[in-house]
Amino acid sequence: MSTVDTGERRRSGEHRPVITELIDETTVQSIAEDAWTALVGEDEILVPIPGELPGDVVSSWVDVVGPWTGTVVLTTGRETAAGLTRALLGEHAPDELEDEDIVDAFGEIANVVGGNVKAALPGPSALSLPDVGAAPAVRNPADLCRVDVLWRGEPLSISVQGALPALPVH
Amino acid sequence: MKILVADDSRVMRQIVIRTLRQAGYDDHDIVEAEDGADALAKVSSEKPDLVLSDWNMPNMTGIECLQALRASGSAVPFGFVTSEGSPEMRDKAATAGALFLIAKPFTEDTFKEHLDGMLA
Amino acid sequence: MRALVIDDSRAMRRIVSGTLENLGFEVNQAGDGREGLDVLEGGYVPDLVTVDWNMPVMDGLQFVSAVRSNPAYRSMTIMMVTSESEHTQIVRALAAGAHEYVIKPFTADALRDKLALLGLLPQEVAL
Numbered sequence: 001m002s003t004v005d006t007g008e009r010r011r012s013g014e015h016r017p018v019i020t021e022l023i024d025e026t027t028v029q030s031i032a033e034d035a036w037t038a039l040v041g042e043d044e045i046l047v048p049i050p051g052e053l054p055g056d057v058v059s060s061w062v063d064v065v066g067p068w069t070g071t072v073v074l075t076t077g078r079e080t081a082a083g084l085t086r087a088l089l090g091e092h093a094p095d096e097l098e099d100e101d102i103v104d105a106f107g108e109i110a111n112v113v114g115g116n117v118k119a120a121l122p123g124p125s126a127l128s129l130p131d132v133g134a135a136p137a138v139r140n141p142a143d144l145c146r147v148d149v150l151w152r153g154e155p156l157s158i159s160v161q162g163a164l165p166a167l168p169v170h
Numbered sequence: 171m172k173i174l175v176a177d178d179s180r181v182m183r184q185i186v187i188r189t190l191r192q193a194g195y196d197d198h199d200i201v202e203a204e205d206g207a208d209a210l211a212k213v214s215s216e217k218p219d220l221v222l223s224d225w226n227m228p229n230m231t232g233i234e235c236l237q238a239l240r241a242s243g244s245a246v247p248f249g250f251v252t253s254e255g256s257p258e259m260r261d262k263a264a265t266a267g268a269l270f271l272i273a274k275p276f277t278e279d280t281f282k283e284h285l286d287g288m289l290a
Numbered sequence: 291m292r293a294l295v296i297d298d299s300r301a302m303r304r305i306v307s308g309t310l311e312n313l314g315f316e317v318n319q320a321g322d323g324r325e326g327l328d329v330l331e332g333g334y335v336p337d338l339v340t341v342d343w344n345m346p347v348m349d350g351l352q353f354v355s356a357v358r359s360n361p362a363y364r365s366m367t368i369m370m371v372t373s374e375s376e377h378t379q380i381v382r383a384l385a386a387g388a389h390e391y392v393i394k395p396f397t398a399d400a401l402r403d404k405l406a407l408l409g410l411l412p413q414e415v416a417l
Contacts, residue, residue, distance in 0.1 A: 016407055038275030039185065063381040071381055088181050090188065108179040112274045115253025123258055128378040129226055136385055163384040168409050
Protein backbone atom coordinates (compact mmCIF):
# COMPACT_ATOMS: atom_id res chain seq x y z
CA MET A 1 0.00 0.00 0.00
CA SER A 2 1.64 3.22 -1.19
CA THR A 3 1.78 6.24 1.07
CA VAL A 4 3.26 8.43 -1.63
CA ASP A 5 1.00 11.33 -2.51
CA THR A 6 0.85 11.29 -6.28
CA GLY A 7 -1.21 14.46 -6.23
CA GLU A 8 -3.62 12.76 -8.57
CA ARG A 9 -6.76 13.97 -6.89
CA ARG A 10 -5.52 17.53 -6.68
CA ARG A 11 -4.44 17.56 -10.33
CA SER A 12 -7.76 16.08 -11.38
CA GLY A 13 -9.99 19.03 -12.16
CA GLU A 14 -13.03 17.37 -10.82
CA HIS A 15 -14.10 16.70 -7.28
CA ARG A 16 -17.37 14.91 -7.04
CA PRO A 17 -19.22 16.28 -3.99
CA VAL A 18 -21.78 14.33 -2.03
CA ILE A 19 -24.93 16.19 -1.01
CA THR A 20 -23.90 16.56 2.64
CA GLU A 21 -21.06 18.85 1.50
CA LEU A 22 -23.54 21.08 -0.33
CA ILE A 23 -26.71 21.38 1.72
CA ASP A 24 -27.91 20.53 5.21
CA GLU A 25 -31.16 19.37 6.80
CA THR A 26 -31.94 22.83 8.17
CA THR A 27 -31.90 24.33 4.67
CA VAL A 28 -34.05 21.56 3.25
CA GLN A 29 -36.49 21.97 6.15
CA SER A 30 -36.63 25.69 5.55
CA ILE A 31 -37.24 25.25 1.82
CA ALA A 32 -40.08 22.83 2.56
CA GLU A 33 -41.61 25.20 5.11
CA ASP A 34 -41.62 28.07 2.59
CA ALA A 35 -43.30 25.80 0.04
CA TRP A 36 -45.94 24.70 2.52
CA THR A 37 -46.68 28.21 3.76
CA ALA A 38 -47.20 29.49 0.25
CA LEU A 39 -48.93 26.50 -1.35
CA VAL A 40 -50.77 24.76 1.45
CA GLY A 41 -51.56 27.63 3.79
CA GLU A 42 -50.02 30.46 5.78
CA ASP A 43 -50.50 28.75 9.11
CA GLU A 44 -49.17 25.37 8.02
CA ILE A 45 -46.39 23.93 10.09
CA LEU A 46 -43.93 21.12 9.37
CA VAL A 47 -42.80 19.66 12.67
CA PRO A 48 -39.28 18.24 12.40
CA ILE A 49 -40.12 14.98 14.12
CA PRO A 50 -39.90 11.67 12.25
CA GLY A 51 -43.06 9.59 12.18
CA GLU A 52 -43.51 6.09 10.90
CA LEU A 53 -44.59 6.08 7.28
CA PRO A 54 -47.57 3.81 6.58
CA GLY A 55 -47.33 0.77 4.33
CA ASP A 56 -49.15 2.45 1.47
CA VAL A 57 -46.94 5.34 0.45
CA VAL A 58 -46.59 7.45 -2.63
CA SER A 59 -43.64 9.57 -3.71
CA SER A 60 -43.13 12.51 -6.00
CA TRP A 61 -39.75 13.64 -7.24
CA VAL A 62 -37.70 15.80 -9.55
CA ASP A 63 -34.19 15.09 -10.84
CA VAL A 64 -31.33 17.59 -10.68
CA VAL A 65 -28.54 17.12 -13.22
CA GLY A 66 -25.39 19.17 -12.83
CA PRO A 67 -22.24 19.37 -10.70
CA TRP A 68 -24.33 17.36 -8.27
CA THR A 69 -26.72 14.86 -9.85
CA GLY A 70 -29.58 13.29 -7.98
CA THR A 71 -33.21 13.44 -7.01
CA VAL A 72 -35.37 15.34 -4.55
CA VAL A 73 -38.01 12.88 -3.34
CA LEU A 74 -41.10 13.54 -1.25
CA THR A 75 -42.72 10.48 0.34
CA THR A 76 -45.88 10.24 2.37
CA GLY A 77 -48.93 8.04 2.95
CA ARG A 78 -51.45 7.97 0.15
CA GLU A 79 -54.12 9.52 2.38
CA THR A 80 -51.78 12.35 3.32
CA ALA A 81 -51.00 12.98 -0.36
CA ALA A 82 -54.75 13.24 -0.95
CA GLY A 83 -55.03 15.67 1.96
CA LEU A 84 -52.24 17.79 0.51
CA THR A 85 -54.00 17.82 -2.83
CA ARG A 86 -57.23 19.03 -1.26
CA ALA A 87 -55.38 21.74 0.58
CA LEU A 88 -53.67 22.91 -2.59
CA LEU A 89 -56.85 22.89 -4.63
CA GLY A 90 -58.63 24.89 -1.96
CA GLU A 91 -62.14 25.83 -3.05
CA HIS A 92 -61.62 24.03 -6.37
CA ALA A 93 -61.24 20.63 -4.68
CA PRO A 94 -63.87 18.23 -6.05
CA ASP A 95 -65.75 15.90 -3.69
CA GLU A 96 -64.02 12.92 -5.27
CA LEU A 97 -60.32 13.39 -5.95
CA GLU A 98 -58.98 11.80 -9.13
CA ASP A 99 -55.54 10.17 -9.26
CA GLU A 100 -54.69 12.84 -11.79
CA ASP A 101 -55.32 15.58 -9.19
CA ILE A 102 -52.96 13.93 -6.72
CA VAL A 103 -50.26 13.41 -9.35
CA ASP A 104 -50.61 17.08 -10.32
CA ALA A 105 -50.55 18.55 -6.80
CA PHE A 106 -48.04 16.22 -5.18
CA GLY A 107 -45.84 16.54 -8.27
CA GLU A 108 -46.01 20.31 -8.13
CA ILE A 109 -44.93 20.37 -4.48
CA ALA A 110 -41.91 18.24 -5.46
CA ASN A 111 -41.26 20.72 -8.27
CA VAL A 112 -41.28 23.69 -5.90
CA VAL A 113 -39.20 22.01 -3.17
CA GLY A 114 -36.85 20.49 -5.78
CA GLY A 115 -36.48 23.73 -7.68
CA ASN A 116 -35.44 25.55 -4.54
CA VAL A 117 -33.01 22.79 -3.54
CA LYS A 118 -31.55 23.01 -7.06
CA ALA A 119 -31.13 26.75 -6.71
CA ALA A 120 -29.17 26.20 -3.48
CA LEU A 121 -26.74 23.81 -5.16
CA PRO A 122 -23.81 24.67 -7.43
CA GLY A 123 -24.86 25.23 -11.02
CA PRO A 124 -25.43 25.25 -13.86
CA SER A 125 -27.89 22.43 -13.49
CA ALA A 126 -31.12 21.23 -15.03
CA LEU A 127 -34.36 20.27 -13.30
CA SER A 128 -36.61 17.53 -14.66
CA LEU A 129 -40.39 17.55 -14.79
CA PRO A 130 -41.89 15.94 -11.69
CA ASP A 131 -42.86 12.29 -11.54
CA VAL A 132 -45.08 10.44 -9.08
CA GLY A 133 -45.02 6.78 -8.04
CA ALA A 134 -42.75 4.43 -6.14
CA ALA A 135 -39.70 6.24 -4.74
CA PRO A 136 -36.43 5.88 -6.64
CA ALA A 137 -34.00 3.76 -4.63
CA VAL A 138 -31.13 5.38 -2.72
CA ARG A 139 -27.99 4.68 -4.76
CA ASN A 140 -25.37 5.81 -2.27
CA PRO A 141 -26.26 6.07 1.44
CA ALA A 142 -23.36 8.51 1.91
CA ASP A 143 -24.89 10.84 -0.69
CA LEU A 144 -28.11 11.49 1.12
CA CYS A 145 -29.74 14.34 3.03
CA ARG A 146 -33.06 13.39 4.52
CA VAL A 147 -35.59 15.41 6.52
CA ASP A 148 -38.53 13.72 8.24
CA VAL A 149 -41.45 15.88 9.31
CA LEU A 150 -45.02 15.71 10.50
CA TRP A 151 -47.64 17.68 8.58
CA ARG A 152 -50.96 17.89 10.45
CA GLY A 153 -49.66 14.95 12.47
CA GLU A 154 -48.90 12.84 9.37
CA PRO A 155 -45.37 11.69 8.49
CA LEU A 156 -43.71 13.02 5.37
CA SER A 157 -40.11 12.63 4.28
CA ILE A 158 -38.00 14.78 1.98
CA SER A 159 -34.96 13.03 0.62
CA VAL A 160 -32.22 14.68 -1.42
CA GLN A 161 -30.37 11.68 -2.80
CA GLY A 162 -27.45 11.33 -5.17
CA ALA A 163 -27.86 9.26 -8.32
CA LEU A 164 -24.23 8.26 -8.71
CA PRO A 165 -22.86 5.16 -6.98
CA ALA A 166 -20.11 5.62 -4.43
CA LEU A 167 -16.66 6.09 -5.95
CA PRO A 168 -14.49 2.98 -5.77
CA VAL A 169 -11.83 3.09 -3.06
CA HIS A 170 -8.42 3.04 -4.72
CA MET B 171 -56.61 43.37 -19.30
CA LYS B 172 -56.09 39.81 -20.40
CA ILE B 173 -53.53 37.60 -18.69
CA LEU B 174 -52.30 34.26 -20.05
CA VAL B 175 -51.23 31.81 -17.30
CA ALA B 176 -49.08 28.93 -18.59
CA ASP B 177 -48.16 25.96 -16.37
CA ASP B 178 -48.39 22.21 -16.90
CA SER B 179 -49.77 21.87 -13.38
CA ARG B 180 -53.48 22.67 -13.19
CA VAL B 181 -53.12 23.14 -9.45
CA MET B 182 -50.39 25.72 -9.95
CA ARG B 183 -52.45 27.59 -12.56
CA GLN B 184 -55.23 27.84 -10.00
CA ILE B 185 -52.82 29.03 -7.35
CA VAL B 186 -51.46 31.73 -9.66
CA ILE B 187 -54.97 32.88 -10.52
CA ARG B 188 -55.93 32.84 -6.85
CA THR B 189 -52.86 34.86 -5.93
CA LEU B 190 -53.58 37.40 -8.67
CA ARG B 191 -56.98 37.87 -7.09
CA GLN B 192 -55.56 38.10 -3.57
CA ALA B 193 -53.07 40.70 -4.79
CA GLY B 194 -55.97 42.82 -5.92
CA TYR B 195 -55.88 42.05 -9.64
CA ASP B 196 -59.36 40.59 -9.76
CA ASP B 197 -60.63 42.62 -12.65
CA HIS B 198 -58.88 40.82 -15.49
CA ASP B 199 -59.64 38.09 -18.04
CA ILE B 200 -57.60 34.97 -17.48
CA VAL B 201 -56.64 32.49 -20.19
CA GLU B 202 -54.86 29.23 -19.32
CA ALA B 203 -52.28 27.24 -21.25
CA GLU B 204 -50.88 23.86 -20.23
CA ASP B 205 -47.49 23.94 -21.93
CA GLY B 206 -45.24 26.14 -24.01
CA ALA B 207 -46.75 25.12 -27.32
CA ASP B 208 -50.26 25.81 -26.05
CA ALA B 209 -49.08 29.17 -24.70
CA LEU B 210 -47.49 30.12 -28.01
CA ALA B 211 -50.70 29.32 -29.87
CA LYS B 212 -52.83 31.23 -27.36
CA VAL B 213 -50.70 34.37 -27.49
CA SER B 214 -51.60 34.41 -31.16
CA SER B 215 -55.29 33.62 -30.79
CA GLU B 216 -56.10 35.42 -27.51
CA LYS B 217 -53.71 38.38 -27.72
CA PRO B 218 -53.11 38.70 -23.97
CA ASP B 219 -51.60 41.81 -22.41
CA LEU B 220 -49.33 39.77 -20.16
CA VAL B 221 -48.01 36.21 -20.06
CA LEU B 222 -47.18 34.53 -16.73
CA SER B 223 -45.37 31.32 -17.52
CA ASP B 224 -43.75 28.38 -15.78
CA TRP B 225 -40.28 27.44 -17.03
CA ASN B 226 -40.23 23.64 -17.17
CA MET B 227 -43.12 22.26 -19.18
CA PRO B 228 -43.50 19.32 -21.56
CA ASN B 229 -43.83 19.89 -25.35
CA MET B 230 -42.22 23.31 -25.20
CA THR B 231 -40.62 24.99 -22.20
CA GLY B 232 -41.45 28.52 -21.11
CA ILE B 233 -38.09 29.82 -22.26
CA GLU B 234 -38.52 28.20 -25.68
CA CYS B 235 -41.97 29.78 -25.92
CA LEU B 236 -40.57 33.21 -25.08
CA GLN B 237 -37.74 32.79 -27.58
CA ALA B 238 -40.23 31.79 -30.27
CA LEU B 239 -42.42 34.80 -29.46
CA ARG B 240 -39.54 37.26 -29.64
CA ALA B 241 -38.22 35.64 -32.81
CA SER B 242 -41.60 36.08 -34.45
CA GLY B 243 -41.67 39.75 -33.50
CA SER B 244 -44.08 39.55 -30.59
CA ALA B 245 -43.36 42.04 -27.82
CA VAL B 246 -46.01 40.72 -25.45
CA PRO B 247 -44.95 41.38 -21.82
CA PHE B 248 -43.75 38.07 -20.44
CA GLY B 249 -42.78 37.03 -16.93
CA PHE B 250 -41.74 33.71 -15.45
CA VAL B 251 -43.28 32.05 -12.41
CA THR B 252 -40.98 29.14 -11.69
CA SER B 253 -39.60 26.92 -8.95
CA GLU B 254 -36.03 27.70 -10.03
CA GLY B 255 -35.10 31.22 -9.00
CA SER B 256 -31.32 31.11 -9.27
CA PRO B 257 -29.26 34.07 -10.59
CA GLU B 258 -28.41 32.15 -13.77
CA MET B 259 -32.09 31.47 -14.45
CA ARG B 260 -32.86 35.15 -13.96
CA ASP B 261 -30.08 36.03 -16.40
CA LYS B 262 -31.38 33.57 -18.97
CA ALA B 263 -34.88 34.95 -18.52
CA ALA B 264 -33.78 38.55 -18.92
CA THR B 265 -31.61 37.77 -21.94
CA ALA B 266 -34.53 36.07 -23.64
CA GLY B 267 -36.70 39.13 -23.08
CA ALA B 268 -38.63 38.38 -19.89
CA LEU B 269 -39.59 41.32 -17.73
CA PHE B 270 -39.31 39.44 -14.44
CA LEU B 271 -38.95 36.07 -12.82
CA ILE B 272 -41.08 35.26 -9.80
CA ALA B 273 -39.79 32.27 -7.87
CA LYS B 274 -42.12 29.68 -6.39
CA PRO B 275 -43.16 29.65 -3.68
CA PHE B 276 -44.49 33.19 -4.00
CA THR B 277 -46.83 35.36 -1.97
CA GLU B 278 -49.38 37.94 -3.04
CA ASP B 279 -46.88 40.61 -2.03
CA THR B 280 -44.32 39.22 -4.49
CA PHE B 281 -46.95 39.47 -7.19
CA LYS B 282 -47.79 43.05 -6.26
CA GLU B 283 -44.12 43.97 -6.29
CA HIS B 284 -43.62 42.71 -9.82
CA LEU B 285 -46.95 43.49 -11.36
CA ASP B 286 -47.87 46.89 -9.92
CA GLY B 287 -47.52 49.36 -12.70
CA MET B 288 -48.08 46.66 -15.27
CA LEU B 289 -51.59 45.82 -14.25
CA ALA B 290 -54.16 48.37 -13.17
CA MET C 291 -7.05 -1.16 -19.15
CA ARG C 292 -9.63 -2.18 -21.70
CA ALA C 293 -12.56 -0.18 -23.00
CA LEU C 294 -15.58 -0.79 -25.18
CA VAL C 295 -17.07 2.21 -27.00
CA ILE C 296 -20.70 1.81 -28.08
CA ASP C 297 -22.19 4.50 -30.30
CA ASP C 298 -24.14 4.43 -33.54
CA SER C 299 -22.16 7.42 -34.81
CA ARG C 300 -18.89 6.34 -36.38
CA ALA C 301 -17.46 9.83 -35.85
CA MET C 302 -18.30 9.73 -32.14
CA ARG C 303 -16.78 6.25 -31.83
CA ARG C 304 -13.60 7.48 -33.49
CA ILE C 305 -13.34 10.52 -31.20
CA VAL C 306 -14.00 8.63 -27.95
CA SER C 307 -11.75 5.72 -28.94
CA GLY C 308 -8.99 8.12 -29.86
CA THR C 309 -9.20 9.87 -26.49
CA LEU C 310 -9.19 6.58 -24.61
CA GLU C 311 -6.29 5.21 -26.64
CA ASN C 312 -4.29 8.34 -25.84
CA LEU C 313 -4.98 7.63 -22.18
CA GLY C 314 -3.52 4.17 -22.57
CA PHE C 315 -6.64 2.08 -23.06
CA GLU C 316 -6.99 -0.86 -25.44
CA VAL C 317 -10.30 -0.08 -27.21
CA ASN C 318 -12.95 -2.10 -28.99
CA GLN C 319 -16.04 -0.62 -30.67
CA ALA C 320 -19.69 -1.49 -31.31
CA GLY C 321 -22.42 0.31 -33.27
CA ASP C 322 -25.38 -0.42 -30.99
CA GLY C 323 -26.31 -2.20 -27.75
CA ARG C 324 -26.80 -5.55 -29.45
CA GLU C 325 -23.33 -5.45 -31.04
CA GLY C 326 -21.95 -4.35 -27.67
CA LEU C 327 -23.43 -7.43 -26.00
CA ASP C 328 -21.96 -9.60 -28.78
CA VAL C 329 -18.49 -8.19 -28.06
CA LEU C 330 -18.90 -8.97 -24.34
CA GLU C 331 -20.24 -12.45 -25.04
CA GLY C 332 -17.27 -13.02 -27.32
CA GLY C 333 -15.06 -12.88 -24.24
CA TYR C 334 -13.85 -9.25 -24.29
CA VAL C 335 -14.79 -7.91 -20.89
CA PRO C 336 -13.56 -4.34 -20.56
CA ASP C 337 -12.92 -2.25 -17.46
CA LEU C 338 -14.86 0.63 -19.00
CA VAL C 339 -17.84 0.78 -21.33
CA THR C 340 -18.93 4.10 -22.80
CA VAL C 341 -22.44 3.87 -24.12
CA ASP C 342 -24.44 6.32 -26.19
CA TRP C 343 -28.04 6.61 -25.17
CA ASN C 344 -30.04 6.82 -28.38
CA MET C 345 -29.12 3.94 -30.64
CA PRO C 346 -31.15 1.73 -32.99
CA VAL C 347 -31.68 -2.00 -32.44
CA MET C 348 -30.80 -1.82 -28.72
CA ASP C 349 -30.41 1.52 -26.98
CA GLY C 350 -28.30 2.53 -24.00
CA LEU C 351 -30.99 1.82 -21.40
CA GLN C 352 -31.62 -1.68 -22.75
CA PHE C 353 -27.89 -2.40 -22.93
CA VAL C 354 -27.32 -1.25 -19.33
CA SER C 355 -30.28 -3.30 -18.07
CA ALA C 356 -29.07 -6.40 -19.93
CA VAL C 357 -25.54 -6.04 -18.60
CA ARG C 358 -26.40 -5.26 -14.98
CA SER C 359 -28.39 -8.44 -14.56
CA ASN C 360 -25.35 -10.56 -15.47
CA PRO C 361 -22.87 -11.10 -12.62
CA ALA C 362 -20.07 -11.78 -15.11
CA TYR C 363 -20.11 -8.09 -16.05
CA ARG C 364 -20.24 -6.61 -12.54
CA SER C 365 -16.67 -5.39 -12.68
CA MET C 366 -17.29 -3.11 -15.68
CA THR C 367 -17.74 0.60 -15.15
CA ILE C 368 -20.47 1.92 -17.41
CA MET C 369 -20.30 5.53 -18.50
CA MET C 370 -23.25 6.95 -20.30
CA VAL C 371 -22.61 9.44 -23.10
CA THR C 372 -25.48 11.80 -23.63
CA SER C 373 -26.39 15.18 -25.04
CA GLU C 374 -27.58 18.26 -23.14
CA SER C 375 -31.16 17.78 -24.26
CA GLU C 376 -31.25 14.28 -22.84
CA HIS C 377 -30.44 15.38 -19.30
CA THR C 378 -33.68 14.00 -17.98
CA GLN C 379 -32.53 10.53 -19.05
CA ILE C 380 -29.39 10.69 -16.97
CA VAL C 381 -30.84 9.82 -13.59
CA ARG C 382 -32.88 7.04 -15.18
CA ALA C 383 -29.71 5.65 -16.78
CA LEU C 384 -27.92 5.76 -13.44
CA ALA C 385 -30.84 4.02 -11.73
CA ALA C 386 -30.68 1.28 -14.38
CA GLY C 387 -27.07 0.63 -13.47
CA ALA C 388 -24.81 3.12 -15.23
CA HIS C 389 -22.01 4.43 -12.98
CA GLU C 390 -21.23 7.80 -14.48
CA TYR C 391 -22.16 10.06 -17.32
CA VAL C 392 -20.54 12.59 -19.60
CA ILE C 393 -22.35 15.19 -21.68
CA LYS C 394 -21.40 15.85 -25.31
CA PRO C 395 -19.52 17.79 -26.35
CA PHE C 396 -16.89 16.89 -23.77
CA THR C 397 -13.18 17.59 -23.73
CA ALA C 398 -10.53 14.91 -23.39
CA ASP C 399 -9.57 16.50 -20.05
CA ALA C 400 -13.13 16.23 -18.74
CA LEU C 401 -13.22 12.54 -19.61
CA ARG C 402 -9.76 12.02 -18.14
CA ASP C 403 -10.81 13.68 -14.87
CA LYS C 404 -13.85 11.42 -14.52
CA LEU C 405 -11.74 8.35 -15.25
CA ALA C 406 -9.21 9.46 -12.65
CA LEU C 407 -11.98 9.79 -10.03
CA LEU C 408 -13.20 6.33 -10.94
CA GLY C 409 -9.69 4.89 -10.59
CA LEU C 410 -9.64 3.86 -14.24
CA LEU C 411 -6.60 5.71 -15.51
CA PRO C 412 -3.89 3.26 -16.50
CA GLN C 413 -0.99 3.77 -14.06
CA GLU C 414 1.52 5.15 -16.56
CA VAL C 415 -0.81 8.07 -17.21
CA ALA C 416 -1.86 8.68 -13.60
CA LEU C 417 1.65 9.34 -12.27
